[in-house]
Amino acid sequence: MSIAELLLPEFDQEVAGTRKTLERIPNDKLDWKAHPKSNTIGWVGSHLAEMPSWVEITLTKDSWDFEPPGGEPYRTRVLGSREELLAEFDKGVAAARAAIERASDEDLKSDFSLLQGGKVLFTTPRYTSVRSFMLNHMIHHRAWLCSYLRLNDIPVPALYGPSGDESGE
Numbered sequence: 001m002s003i004a005e006l007l008l009p010e011f012d013q014e015v016a017g018t019r020k021t022l023e024r025i026p027n028d029k030l031d032w033k034a035h036p037k038s039n040t041i042g043w044v045g046s047h048l049a050e051m052p053s054w055v056e057i058t059l060t061k062d063s064w065d066f067e068p069p070g071g072e073p074y075r076t077r078v079l080g081s082r083e084e085l086l087a088e089f090d091k092g093v094a095a096a097r098a099a100i101e102r103a104s105d106e107d108l109k110s111d112f113s114l115l116q117g118g119k120v121l122f123t124t125p126r127y128t129s130v131r132s133f134m135l136n137h138m139i140h141h142r143a144w145l146c147s148y149l150r151l152n153d154i155p156v157p158a159l160y161g162p163s164g165d166e167s168g169e
Helices: 003-022 041-050 053-060 082-102 105-109 126-151
Strands: 063-065 111-116 119-125
Touching: 003 041, 003 082, 003 105, 003 126, 041 082, 041 126, 053 063, 053 082, 053 126, 105 126, 111 126, 119 126
Parallel strands: 063 111
Antiparallel strands: 111 119
């Protein structure tokens, strides 16, 4: 079994759970935030929606500088509705899944570097970058979104088992 074949079931499970969570975002709460220093539900949803697109970057480029010296820094584009979030997410998921399916074991073992302002933040095998930089990062922000849903009395989806709102069936 190839590395991609081992990775895809985890990828599919985590993006399905994230989509289920994004589906809960009400359009009238996009500007809500838990604290003045916190980001809005709309920003968190937009950030989640963009993350799958990072897989293709990770698998096709040697590095990515999200604040290139002398260049425009990468910023999350805040989307204006749940429908836009889901469309962006679905587009990224399809591209990411296709990129993983195309990746050879050698591709996934080769290094990828994330940079900020020309400085290397990390260099890891692409497989590790997909798992940590995209999947684990997505899980982290999905949990953040779940806490925002809870604070707004919006049912939290069952993800790895039951939630306080769903039995998990």
